[in-house]
Amino acid sequence: MEELRESLKKVIHDLYGLDFDPDLTPSPENIPADYSSNAPLKLAKDLHKSPMTIAERLANSAFEEHIWRRAKYGATEPRDGGREGAFRKSAIVSLTPPGFLNFTLSDDFLSKKINNLSSDFSSDEYKGKTVICEFSDPNPFKVLHVGHLYTSIVGNAISNLYEYAGAKVIRANFGGDVGLHVAKTMYALKNKSLENLTIEDIAKCYIEGTALYDTDETAKAEITELNKEIYRINEAGGPRKALSRSIFSDGENTERPSPVTTGARERSEKDAFSVPDLTELYWKGRELSYDYFNQFYNSIGVKFDKFYPESTVANLGLQKVKEQLEKGIYEYSDGAIIFNGEKYGLHTRVLVNKEGVPTYETKDVGLIFQKYADYHFDKSVVITGNEQKDYMAVVLKSIEQYAPDLVKKTTHLTHGLVKLPGNVKMSSRKGNFLKAVDVLDLVRDELKSEYNSTDETVALAATKYAFLKYKMGGDIIFDPKESVKMTGNSGPYLLYSCVRAKKILSNKNEKNIDNYIYNIYEKKLAKRIIEYQTVLDEAVSELAPHKLANFLYELSQTFSRFYENCPVLGSAEESARLKLVKAYLDVMTHGLKILGIEIPEEM
């Protein structure tokens, strides 16, 4: 209750001259009030007074303006006993030892709030700002697994939170279209026919190629060469032209490792694997991958504004690394170019390997500059798995040495792994993993067998909510059987309550009603509804979609209880209750939209 909190804060300030932010929490069951504050207890230390004395004084003084002081504290407030005062003021205050202030909202205040509940909730926290959110980051030549599904859903929700707060949001997607994984896949792919190449073939070949790389020395050497050749193919440009030339291949400096030293072209002529084939295969595979990504994102309702294939930022990264190499930020070590993070208590990482090939680090350097060049962002958020935390810290620390402003604007958020029950870690390298599409299929199957429904909206909501309700950071156990349950704290539960609300509203029109005294169910619902704005703003400032998700669940739970106990249509209280239903649905629609969840008409 923001108003109440503000008014308490003002009273404390007026009385004691302190700038103190009081907490206000829902009162426990045994206290006949709506909200309680422990402010007097916290204040007691600094003021050297007993908590009860402070509480007494707070309750007695400036509250007169906003809040009606109960004549005798401690007693249960009779409904009509405080009525006159309650209607005049917004809340009644009482005290309980050892120094809690308890507030009971007046029905009049509540119903006014409900009647005037704005369906366009708003925040200006990021008004006029440009925020670029990078997430999902799949690699071409590999398949999308559950982790990608998770990060896509969470990343989209966070983007939506920024949008709600007034920002212009760019959803960005960074993917490894060059790199060792591509070489591994292509190595195994060379025996396949180009004609009927599918994404499944590519996935299989990645596993095959990785196995060969790990066990077969000859294959390993060839894959290493292939990796360089892939960069060369990108240099030459293809269906999507590379942005610029490599700085290291222009021959102006002999001391540096050159990116492609061995002449893959001559070598490969002796091979069964000729360059034109390789080039064709690469672009074909890449195209296939991006089509597959787009199709998937489309199916889950996530739209990216910008794709940054690694190949498009590698050269910019190399350019920056070269510049800073001269200034001593980066240095040579064992033939590679590194950033010595140990100076800053971090790890040391390689930016360009001894083969002259830029690593992920360099591409991330290029990426941050490219993003800024493209959008002049005020804030850049990068969402990845936890395992990238230390890695990213090193990259950012190095950039901080020459572009501190960019780093200051960057936030790296991480989430945990999606794991299978029994501590089985999924690995796309080993092939024991759940694909992103598998998860959706499992949900669809459950929906079909339990409710004989093929409603894609419900399937999607179930999936999204299942991931969104967890706090980001920890690992998630995804039990294909359990996680897909359609009852309880689940997407379908939220949707179901909304559908019921819609059904009621489809019949009648509500009108405003004042001086209505809520019953227990109505009041609980009203209280929850007016907390929405506060929760939403908290979710924004903490970048915590799960807070919003859990609030919406509790809200729909409150609604379900109201629904069971308070008939709306045809009742004497109809107009007041309709108003509540409408307010409920407005809040749910708004909140679920931020989570990326749609409400169906029926289910």
Next chain:
RNA sequence: GCACCGGUAGCUCAGCGGAUUAGAGCACUUGUCUUCGGAACAAGGGGUCGUAGGUUCGAAUCCUAUCCGGUGUACCA
């Protein structure tokens, strides 16, 4: 070894800028059972909040130590 993250009910998780009796869901037991859609509601059992100390009138929450699990720790992404 060092660093970071986690350890709350049988299971999956909230809560953790200290505050009145630690909350949900699943599972289990029982009830509502033709009323605006039961994918619902109600009641119940189930917890030494990893362990041990400390700070405090008060600790799941803060501090210290310790155990367990996960992740990271130079040429992968």
